[in-house]
Amino acid sequence: MILETRDEAEVRARLRLLQEARIDGSMIRIDTLCGRLVQPTTYRLSRFVVDPVCESDQKRS
Template sequence: MIFETPDQAELRAQLRSLREARVDEATIRIDTLCGRLMQPTTYRLSPYVAYG
């Protein structure tokens, strides 16, 4: 995992920073972990790993 946050604005800022560093966006996986009553929705960036 590269980054995890419950704040959508922080996620966008992190993605912007990766773009500015010229990281290939095809190598990044973005997951949205849906929150429930007790846990907030969380956004996670991790390296994309192709299966095969």
């Protein structure tokens, strides 16, 4: 996860920075967690990991 915030403008600003850094846009995921009446809406920005290291692999080292 890169960012989790309630501020949509903050998400847009971070996306602009990622674009300027030439991060592949197809590797970025944006989730909007709708809170409805109980919780405020939250935005989550994350980046896909192509080949994550499994915890079991780390333990063997």
